[in-house]
Amino acid sequence: MTLTSPSALDFAGSPINQILTPEQKIDLYTQMVRIRRFESTALKFYTSGKMGGFLHLYIGQEAVAVGTTSLKGPDDHFITAYRDHGHALALGMSMNECMAEMYGKQTGCSKGKGGSMHFFAPDKNFWGGHGIVAGQTPLGLGLAYGLKYLGREGCCLCYLGDGAVNQGAFHESLNIAALFDIPVVYVIENNGYSMGTSQERSSSYNGCLAQRAEAYAIEWDVIDGSDIYEVRAKTQIAMERAKKQSKPTLLEIDTYRYYGHSVADSKHKGGYRTPEEIENYKKNHDPIAVFERKIIAEGVMTSAQAEAINQQAKDEAAASAKFADESPAPTIADISTDVYWETDNNTPASKIGRHFFND
């Protein structure tokens, strides 16, 4: 993976960024900080045994979710893989429902049935949260196909990791997206590692991963994910292409995660990454630090404001952990709901025949 020096181009001057008000810039910053504080808190309580399963942290990648979702129009839709906390919060899901989901509580966004990898909020155009690598890529295609079929002007942003680019379902999706002129934007969040295997050891490619799009006659671009201005500027072009021309795009956003693939490998000994590599990113490419420096220099925000935003996000995250901790767990009866729409809704069809086969 290539970590370029902070962008030589100044995307702050791009039209889509020029129209940002100071308040909107501070909001972008705040959203990134909220994700980081939320996840730091989640890590703390994961480590202390408050939640089960996996915890795939997004820390280091925040500008991708916040930058891309900040471009959301009323009928733009979003779907991602299992590293989904950032997208969920950026799209307006509350810390409470997200934290409670990880705690496996009734008050979680999926009532404790999905866990960390399976957050959903269809009312906010967020369609998950999917656990199988690249399994969401045909679904993102389908959401965009659905928009087109229903005659609605919108697009679907479908995120995937750099490890997902070698899955067959993704290539099938790219082919269909181009063949049918589907308004989908695939966003490879390239953090350099598919679990513990570096990009060089897992993918064969010319130049970059996104360039594979050329084989499908799909437009592509590479983005420095440490610069939220660049993320917005280039993603907006792809979203416009989707909405105005009904054409897909493949974006590759270079980014980095500070923690492991999941918390399970964060302390992986013998390490697939050097401490220097992680330090370099934190120092020079951290999306929050980069943007903080920029907007302070722009005179949009002061250091004191930044500190207050961080403190507020910390408090919000701590409160969400308290909320989650105090929330009730699902009951045994809850195991059997949300299986079939017809039985949940007590329809006539649900009363015919046996749907469940418990003794």
Place this chain on the structure above:
Amino acid sequence: MSRILTYREALREGLDEELARDSNVVIMGEEVAQYNGAYKVTEGLWKKWGDKRIVDTPISEAGFIGMGIGASMLGVRPVMELMFWSFHSVAFDQLVSNAACVRYMSGGLCNCPIVVRGPANGGTGVGATHSHIPEGLFAAFPGLKVCAPATPADAKGLIKAAIRDNDPVYFMENTLLYGNTGEVPDPADGDHVVPLGVADLKREGTDVSLIAHGRSVIQSLAAAEILQSEHGISCDVLDLRSIRPLDQDAILKSVMKTNKVVLVDESKPFGGVSAMIAMLIQDHAFDYLDAPIKRVCSIDAPSIYSPHIEHEQLPNPRRIVEKVLMLA
């Protein structure tokens, strides 16, 4: 007034009526449009409904089935054809982890009103890769519904119910039944819908219950005829029609009447639909049984190619008759 239609025509009529009823119904699959369907089930529909409603897809089962699942979450109602249900394995992640689980994992926020349909049978000399019988496999996933019609009328009535259902329904047809004919109610006499979860007693008898689905129903009816005429044994032939939801009451009613049961199931013996039904019968009608529950399944091996012997691997009247005579 009923008309005589083939199973294929009846299915097509059901699809056509649903396309007319709901503009969100879209048919997609390999060769379904311009080629008129690999087995001609969708013949003429593209000409009538056009590119938007009848969509030819590339040979990408994971891609287009996943696309249909995604679109269904937005309210489109895709009816997707698998040229053979045997091709399910290349789309398994979509069919199981996405279609079956998305409602659950989202705590009921998403739903997935899709139909996946196509032939699921052996017996056509195409070898093991094209002869899988996956209804038991998919019925084992809560969140999915599975049905397997045996007659033209049921094929039409069930496909209409499947399309209207708000859960994913996996609809298993049979290439050896497509040309079979039977009476199908006239549309002028009203909407012919067969609800999921209702079995149908296709032949009434007193001595033994033959319980089957799909083409095994036809084989059971032929066996019942032989058993009656040559051995004086009178059989109930119960057509399950729907595997999940399952008409347990109809199964138990028949067993409690005859006290002997032979399950006829094209699945392989391990697991499979008949294994589940045997479990239900022993659980709920143990005291009514005068003999152990017996099964006629496909012989437990991958499906053989040889046309000389293939039909002997599947349930057939000879094998069913032999099994019933062992009980009698």
